[in-house]
Amino acid sequence: MKRPALWLSLCLFLLTAGLLFYRIVWLGYPVFPTAPGKTWQLTISAHLPAGTGEARILLGLPAENPGRMVVEERISSGALNLSLTQEGRNRVGVWSGPVESGGQEISYRATILIRPRQASPERPPAIGPYPDRFAREDIALAERLAGRWKGLLLSDLIRAIAATAGGEWKNPPPEMKDLDAWQVLARGYGREETLLLLLRAANLPARRAEGLPLSASIQNHLLTWIECWNGRNWEIILPEKGEVISHSEAFLPLAVGGFPAFRVDTGKLTEIRWSLSQEFVSRWSLHWERIRRSSSFLDRWSLFQLPPEFQRTFRILLLVPIGTLIIGFLRNMIGFPTFGVFMPVLMALAFRSTGLAYGLGIFAGILLVGYAVRLGLDKLRLLLVPRMSVILTLVIVCFTVLALAGNKLGMREFMAVGLLPFVILTMVIERFFVLVEEAGIRQGLRTAAGSAAVSIIAYGIISWEPLQLTFFVYPELLAAVAGVQVLLGRYTGYRVSELLRFRAVGGSS
Amino acid sequence: MILKAFRGLKQAGVLGMNSRNADYIMRCNPRSFFPLVDDKLLTKKRSESFQIPTPALYCVVDRYGDVAGFQAALRGICQFAVKPARGSGGSGIILIRDCAEKGYISQSGELISLQNLVYHISDILSGVYSLSGLEDRAILEALIHPDPVFDAVSYQGVPDIRIVVYRGVPVMAMVRLPTKASDGKANLHRGAIGAGIELNRGTTITAVHRSRVVGNHPDTGKPVGGIQVPYWEKMLWIAARSFEMTGLGYIGVDLVIDRDRGPLLLELNARPGLAIQLANRKGLKERLNQIDQAPAEVFATAEARVGWARKTFM
Numbered sequence: 141m142k143r144p145a146l147w148l149s150l151c152l153f154l155l156t157a158g159l160l161f162y163r164i165v166w167l168g169y170p171v172f173p174t175a176p177g178k179t180w181q182l183t184i185s186a187h188l189p190a191g192t193g194e195a196r197i198l199l200g201l202p203a204e205n206p207g208r209m210v211v212e213e214r215i216s217s218g219a220l221n222l223s224l225t226q227e228g229r230n231r232v233g234v235w236s237g238p239v240e241s242g243g244q245e246i247s248y249r250a251t252i253l254i255r256p257r258q259a260s261p262e263r264p265p266a267i268g269p270y271p272d273r274f275a276r277e278d279i280a281l282a283e284r285l286a287g288r289w290k291g292l293l294l295s296d297l298i299r300a301i302a303a304t305a306g307g308e309w310k311n312p313p314p315e316m317k318d319l320d321a322w323q324v325l326a327r328g329y330g331r332e333e334t335l336l337l338l339l340r341a342a343n344l345p346a347r348r349a350e351g352l353p354l355s356a357s358i359q360n361h362l363l364t365w366i367e368c369w370n371g372r373n374w375e376i377i378l379p380e381k382g383e384v385i386s387h388s389e390a391f392l393p394l395a396v397g398g399f400p401a402f403r404v405d406t407g408k409l410t411e412i413r414w415s416l417s418q419e420f421v422s423r424w425s426l427h428w429e430r431i432r433r434s435s436s437f438l439d440r441w442s443l444f445q446l447p448p449e450f451q452r453t454f455r456i457l458l459l460v461p462i463g464t465l466i467i468g469f470l471r472n473m474i475g476f477p478t479f480g481v482f483m484p485v486l487m488a489l490a491f492r493s494t495g496l497a498y499g500l501g502i503f504a505g506i507l508l509v510g511y512a513v514r515l516g517l518d519k520l521r522l523l524l525v526p527r528m529s530v531i532l533t534l535v536i537v538c539f540t541v542l543a544l545a546g547n548k549l550g551m552r553e554f555m556a557v558g559l560l561p562f563v564i565l566t567m568v569i570e571r572f573f574v575l576v577e578e579a580g581i582r583q584g585l586r587t588a589a590g591s592a593a594v595s596i597i598a599y600g601i602i603s604w605e606p607l608q609l610t611f612f613v614y615p616e617l618l619a620a621v622a623g624v625q626v627l628l629g630r631y632t633g634y635r636v637s638e639l640l641r642f643r644a645v646g647g648s649s
Numbered sequence: 650m651i652l653k654a655f656r657g658l659k660q661a662g663v664l665g666m667n668s669r670n671a672d673y674i675m676r677c678n679p680r681s682f683f684p685l686v687d688d689k690l691l692t693k694k695r696s697e698s699f700q701i702p703t704p705a706l707y708c709v710v711d712r713y714g715d716v717a718g719f720q721a722a723l724r725g726i727c728q729f730a731v732k733p734a735r736g737s738g739g740s741g742i743i744l745i746r747d748c749a750e751k752g753y754i755s756q757s758g759e760l761i762s763l764q765n766l767v768y769h770i771s772d773i774l775s776g777v778y779s780l781s782g783l784e785d786r787a788i789l790e791a792l793i794h795p796d797p798v799f800d801a802v803s804y805q806g807v808p809d810i811r812i813v814v815y816r817g818v819p820v821m822a823m824v825r826l827p828t829k830a831s832d833g834k835a836n837l838h839r840g841a842i843g844a845g846i847e848l849n850r851g852t853t854i855t856a857v858h859r860s861r862v863v864g865n866h867p868d869t870g871k872p873v874g875g876i877q878v879p880y881w882e883k884m885l886w887i888a889a890r891s892f893e894m895t896g897l898g899y900i901g902v903d904l905v906i907d908r909d910r911g912p913l914l915l916e917l918n919a920r921p922g923l924a925i926q927l928a929n930r931k932g933l934k935e936r937l938n939q940i941d942q943a944p945a946e947v948f949a950t951a952e953a954r955v956g957w958a959r960k961t962f963m
Contacts, residue, residue: 579838
């Protein structure tokens with residue numbers, strides 16, 4: 141008798157296990173898709189004013205490296221042509237074409253994942269030649285100044301050179317005339333150039349970078365810094381103060397090696413803005429990009445392919461079967477009395493918009509009002525359908541009154557009342573009434589309390605984000621849920637509540 | 650602690666709700682046979698052909714046009730019960746004990762005008778008392794005058810006897826005695842008390858009142874145990890025959906004992922409750938297993954099944 145059910149659930153479990161195995165081993169899905177990663181949302185937006193004719197704008201875009209992943213990019217170019225090119229180590233977006241008569245907005249949006257642990261190993265960069273603009277005696281001066289720090293460790297050397305930007309020279313102090321000559325040079329070429337010269341003289345690979353410090357901000361100009369290779373990774377020198385920051389992942393370069401992060405070849409650009417905001421997403425979203433391009437069947441049929449607004453719905457929907465599984469468990473194994481199978485789940489779904497406390501309060505209030513009205517209706521002896529219609533109308537009236545009151549009091553939770561399942565509420569009122577009539581008020585209240593408890597538990601489960609994400613990435617888990625449901629359906633043992641109910645029988649023998 | 654309690658129930662052979670549903674109702678009661686027990690009129694008609702006595706049927710009203718004609722059909726009978734054929738939980742039942750000048754007197758002494766009774770019957774036809782909301786028929790049948798045997802231990806109303814029957818074999822029995830709390834209704838949920846009946850001899854044993862074991866009726870104060878139920882053999886036979894009658898393997902048979910006509914089949918229940926175990930302080934499961942192991946000849950006739958049950962379930 142039990143065998144077919146066991147086989148069925150075993151098959152469902154194997155199906156889940158097989159698909160999971162395939163996804164994890166072949167497709168490289170994350171085993172724990174819920175571990176959160178830190179991502180940044182970068183937005184570059186610019187306005188091209190009207191009447192400028194042809195335009196050609198170049199914007200430096202974030203590049204990928206082992207410590208940084210560009211997960212998702214969205215570019216809007218309006219009527220302009222857009223091309224992505226490579227300039228040196230940089231990715232550059234080129235917007236070109238005639239500007240519309242009303243002006244034009246262009247924007248670039250990217251989700252960037254920073255993975256500090258995987259930041260190395262980048263190939264150590266080669267040391268380039270001295271830039272042409274420096275005269276031979278300037279180079280000799282730089283080499284003389286840098287030569288005094290020969291014995292220092294690389295990181296100390298970088299710090300010593302960086303300190304010169306603030307006018308501080310570590311021992312041994314250089315000769316006065318060298319110092320004076322260097323200051324003249326610094327005034328002429330600027331701090332960044334002279335720092336780069338000094339770093340080159342000390343045989344340290346270094347480059348100029350333009351970009352943003354990684355912190356939530358909106359900027360209309362970029363920060364310039366110098367990146368210097370310390371043998372293992374890049375260190376950041378902020379030329380303003382001569383400060384050294386050894387964790388380069390705190391900065392997001394948009395252009396390195398002397399290329400500008402934005403350039404206007406022709407036309408005019410006003411109001412360029414770079415904004416950064418932080419987002420916590422789970423690791424699964426990083427697979428989004430990969431999955432979208434993948435040709436594998438399961439990837440192409442992944443829920444990630446849905447537009448985001450529908451994805452949200454499915455994140456919840458996929459958990460509803462767990463909700464009903466829990467209800468099955470609480471009813472058949474524990475013995476919770478509930479109004480029907482679906483009522484607690486639908487209540488739990490509605491609580492997501494009203495909040496738990498308000499949702500339960502509203503539920504109890506409407507049930508009470510509904511019961512009172514139903515009691516009066518009973519004397520009229522209305523037929524089933526009109527009777528239910530009257531109750532339904534009452535429920536809708538309650539919703540309306542609550543929403544209006546919520547609006548007056550400025551309480552959003554009351555306004556969200558319309559999302560409560562009104563059909564279910566109507567049926568609950570009817571069933572509550574019948575139960576009270578047939579089995580007494582105590583049984584009615586017990587069932588109402590049981591339903592409320594079950595919907596709270598179901599609410600907790602469907603609101604649990606890690607579980608949502610896990611089911612979203614691995615929808616095949618539903619087969620396993622069905623397997624457990626089948627097993628539960630074959631549970632013919634006692635309910636915990638029956639231990640209490642039949643204690644007089646159990647104790648007597 | 651909980652595990653021990655689980656084992657305790659198992660050893661006592663208690664039948665749980667899950668097991669009842671999956672192992673007995675779903676297995677033994679084909680869905681297509683349910684209408685036969687859900688509709689009292691069908692039950693009554695079928696009972697007749699099996700020589701099972703039921704309260705005398707005076708008239709059936711199944712069309713609105715016939716409502717006014719029920720008085721003619723009664724031919725001056727002043728004691729009757731009006732019931733919806735598919736009502737549940739005793740709703741929509743009116744008991745009439747006398748005729749009055751412009752109507753009837755109900756069991757509780759209330760005057761019900763003829764017009765109101767007509768309304769009530771129309772309500773029944775339109776399905777007000779049928780929970781599924783389907784159209785229904787109204788039954789007018791003989792009023793039951795309960796046998797005085799339970800008078801000392803019931804508060805108004807009519808005590809009824811429930812026998813659970815598995816594969817045609819009576820398994821367990823109890824009598825439900827109305828109390829003040831149950832408003833004279835023989836409904837355990839409402840607070841009626843259930844007294845177990847020894848299957849062999851047909852004598853009552855201790856009773857259960859709201860899952861508490863009691864020795865005396867809460868209103869009359871008289872002991873409920875030790876009462877010999879009359880017509881016991883006949884009642885067991887009716888119960889056993891209901892298997893052939895309905896084709897349902899697991900069924901609750903509700904009987905009343907009329908002062909004049911003796912035991913009558915009141916209704917059948919395809920989902921009998923589990924409280925009978927409390928009334929008898931005995932588990933059903935143990936007996937159900939015994940029936941499953943019984944030799945085939947036991948099941949040959951209703952008489953054989955009753956004989957075997959009386960011998961086995963002491």
